[in-house]
Amino acid sequence: MTENTALDTIEVHPITFPPDVLARISPELSLQRHLSLGIRPCLRKYEEFREVTIENNTLSRYVDTENVDAKNNILGSNVLKSGKTIVITSITGGIIEENSASIKDLDDFGEDELYEITKEENVVANYASIYPVVEVERGRVGACTDEEMTISQKLYDSVLHSRILPKQALKVKAGVRSVNEDGTLSVLYPDELENDPSNETNLKMKRKWSYVLYAKIMVLSRTGPVFDLCWNSLMYALQDVKLPRAFIDERASDLRMTIRTRGRSATIRETYEILCDQTKSLPLMINSQNIAFASNYGVIDLDPESQLQDPDNAEEEVDIDMDEARPVLIADLDTEAEETSIHSTISVIANAKGNYTQLTLVGAGAKITPEMIKRSLLLSKVRANDLSTRLNE
Amino acid sequence: MNVQDRRRLLGPAAAKPMAFSYTTVDAVEKTVTNTPPKDGEGEEVLSLHTGFIENCNGSALVEARNSRHQTSLITAVYGPRSIRGSFTSQGTISIQLKNGLLEKYNTNELKEVGSFLMGIFNSVVNLGRYPKSGIDIFVYLTYDKELQNETLDEELQSKKLFSQISSLIPHCITSITLALADAGIEIVDMAAAGEANGTVVSFIKNGEEIVGLWKDEGDHEDILECISACKEHYKRYRDLMISCLLEQNNLDAKSA
Numbered sequence: 001m002t003e004n005t006a007l008d009t010i011e012v013h014p015i016t017f018p019p020d021v022l023a024r025i026s027p028e029l030s031l032q033r034h035l036s037l038g039i040r041p042c043l044r045k046y047e048e049f050r051e052v053t054i055e056n057n058t059l060s061r062y063v064d065t066e067n068v069d070a071k072n073n074i075l076g077s078n079v080l081k082s083g084k085t086i087v088i089t090s091i092t093g094g095i096i097e098e099n100s101a102s103i104k105d106l107d108d109f110g111e112d113e114l115y116e117i118t119k120e121e122n123v124v125a126n127y128a129s130i131y132p133v134v135e136v137e138r139g140r141v142g143a144c145t146d147e148e149m150t151i152s153q154k155l156y157d158s159v160l161h162s163r164i165l166p167k168q169a170l171k172v173k174a175g176v177r178s179v180n181e182d183g184t185l186s187v188l189y190p191d192e193l194e195n196d197p198s199n200e201t202n203l204k205m206k207r208k209w210s211y212v213l214y215a216k217i218m219v220l221s222r223t224g225p226v227f228d229l230c231w232n233s234l235m236y237a238l239q240d241v242k243l244p245r246a247f248i249d250e251r252a253s254d255l256r257m258t259i260r261t262r263g264r265s266a267t268i269r270e271t272y273e274i275l276c277d278q279t280k281s282l283p284l285m286i287n288s289q290n291i292a293f294a295s296n297y298g299v300i301d302l303d304p305e306s307q308l309q310d311p312d313n314a315e316e317e318v319d320i321d322m323d324e325a326r327p328v329l330i331a332d333l334d335t336e337a338e339e340t341s342i343h344s345t346i347s348v349i350a351n352a353k354g355n356y357t358q359l360t361l362v363g364a365g366a367k368i369t370p371e372m373i374k375r376s377l378l379l380s381k382v383r384a385n386d387l388s389t390r391l392n393e
Numbered sequence: 394m395n396v397q398d399r400r401r402l403l404g405p406a407a408a409k410p411m412a413f414s415y416t417t418v419d420a421v422e423k424t425v426t427n428t429p430p431k432d433g434e435g436e437e438v439l440s441l442h443t444g445f446i447e448n449c450n451g452s453a454l455v456e457a458r459n460s461r462h463q464t465s466l467i468t469a470v471y472g473p474r475s476i477r478g479s480f481t482s483q484g485t486i487s488i489q490l491k492n493g494l495l496e497k498y499n500t501n502e503l504k505e506v507g508s509f510l511m512g513i514f515n516s517v518v519n520l521g522r523y524p525k526s527g528i529d530i531f532v533y534l535t536y537d538k539e540l541q542n543e544t545l546d547e548e549l550q551s552k553k554l555f556s557q558i559s560s561l562i563p564h565c566i567t568s569i570t571l572a573l574a575d576a577g578i579e580i581v582d583m584a585a586a587g588e589a590n591g592t593v594v595s596f597i598k599n600g601e602e603i604v605g606l607w608k609d610e611g612d613h614e615d616i617l618e619c620i621s622a623c624k625e626h627y628k629r630y631r632d633l634m635i636s637c638l639l640e641q642n643n644l645d646a647k648s649a
Binding site for chain 2: 072273
């Protein structure tokens with residue numbers, strides 16, 4: 001009985017925590033406290049973006065145009081630093097043989113009409129994408145995380161629908177390597193020999209190849225959502241990609257042989273590898289007017305209850321309506337506190353001219369008002385304008 | 394669709410990675426004219442940074458460049474963090490090496506180096522201080538480039554690749570030691586190593602104790618000579634690490 005009474009009279013003392021401890025145990029409260037002062041936990045203002053610094057093409061094989069790095073197979077690269085996060089993108093390539101020639105490639109244009117009819121709906125079919133593999137380093141081994149998978153897929157889809165990479169740009173203009181009379185090897189490219197009629201007819205090949213582009217995106221020091229960083233890094237890297245010239249051996253350029261197996265005869269083609277030229281390269285012709293940059297926003301209600309009471313102005317604050325939550329727009333989400341407490345997000349991909357290629361709204365938290373959407377679209381344009389100038393610096 | 398890995402977008406299965414020809418005439422000419430002057434080994438330029446990765450306990454960046462090659466490695470230390478399962482009286486270390494941008498080394502090679510490094514750091518880290526915890530170390534070989542573009546035949550090239558991983562090991566050790574120090578994990582002494590002719594010897598305690606020995610193919614008749622050559626490297630790397638950490642410390646003190 002005595003114990004019970006002792007429990008009943010126990011006194012509760014308020015506990016205070018240093019800011020970094022509070023941020024850890026109650027990110028939501030810490031965020032609200034910061035926001036009530038007009039800043040965010042990362043000490044940025046509501047609509048302030050992180051500074052972005054980039055280094056383009058420093059890792060690619062074509063860094064030094066005079067002396068190509070033979071063992072390097074990176075065709076374009078970008079290192080992007082935004083706040084504390086580092087994104088390293090490297091673009092590599094492969095070559096695929098086109099086994100079914102598309103209608104456009106056929107010499108017979110009998111199906112032209114059908115092609116014209118379907119063309120309008122099938123614009124996306126004329127564009128290719130890049131195959132991204134995103135790796136967000138967080139000190140774990142094993143299978144890739146959901147985040148990595150969704151970002152990779154979103155990057156793939158966004159590049160495709162942004163119509164940045166026309167399929168035409170990825171076609172291999174293959175050359176032919178032949179042995180000269182004196183035993184040396186030389187490579188002839190059809191488009192380099194336009195004024196030399198003797199070679200033109202020999203170089204027509206029936207087989208066609210395309211380049212395939214892969215991107216490896218490594219995210220170090222992840223502090224918040226990383227899709228826009230990956231996207232922006234990929235955009236920078238894509239603008240500087242150089243495709244190596246490719247060639248095949250003269251002997252194999254159109255080689256057939258007949259074989260007989262089990263009484264049947266069949267014609268097979270000699271398989272041979274298409275090789276890439278060590279030094280010669282062509283820039284990747286992307287639709288540079290479609291290059292756009294991503295930015296993200298969050299909407300959160302300011303909670304009047306967690307506002308810090310200023311003891312000096314205590315009287316003036318009485319008229320604040322404690323029930324009314326005021327939503328604010330936060331740009332460029334970063335830090336754990338913002339990521340875990342802000343559930344309504346807006347994600348925009350836009351270019352400097354104000355052409356928008358993607359808008360994603362997730363309204364899981366505070367209400368996203370039309371004004372907020374307008375504001376975020378405007379900010380994206382400004383941001384894209386700023387980011388697009390980085391490459392030329 | 395790729396059947397092996399449905400979780401990643403690996404592109405069409407029929408696509409072949411780009412194969413670059415080694416016999417193009419132009420390439421040979423170019424490399425001959427651009428070979429840097431052969432002034433022996435040349436002085437190695439080392440640049441060290443710590444604590445730039447936010448979501449781990451300690452990190453280090455080591456960039457090395459000499460006349461032969463240029464390397465850049467990032468190390469991230471996660472831990473000490475609690476492990477699942479039954480009680481262990483000592484901490485456990487795991488070291489993963491990862492190919493960065495250039496897929497240069499195969500997984501087996503990296504695993505072998507990883508377990509060699511694990512052997513070293515098992516004796517360098519004061520594991521008794523970290524019961525029931527794991528320390529996970531990740532080394533990313535971000536960049537590794539040979540500066541001399543010699544066109545060698547296949548056999549020589551594979552040999553060269555093999556000897557190269559041994560030249561990377563001292564830098565791995567330097568960067569892991571730095572990252573451990575950055576994470577505030579107790580170590581017995583600053584470990585570092587040197588490389589000579591494919592032999593890597595790692596030391597602590599001013600070169601009095603050897604904590605690891607790696608031997609690759611290569612010409613090393615006199616092992617003692619190798620060891621003394623490595624010791625020279627060790628002393629240089631150790632001094633650099635200490636000055637780097639002190640500098641970092643001063644910076645932190647200033648900003649605090």
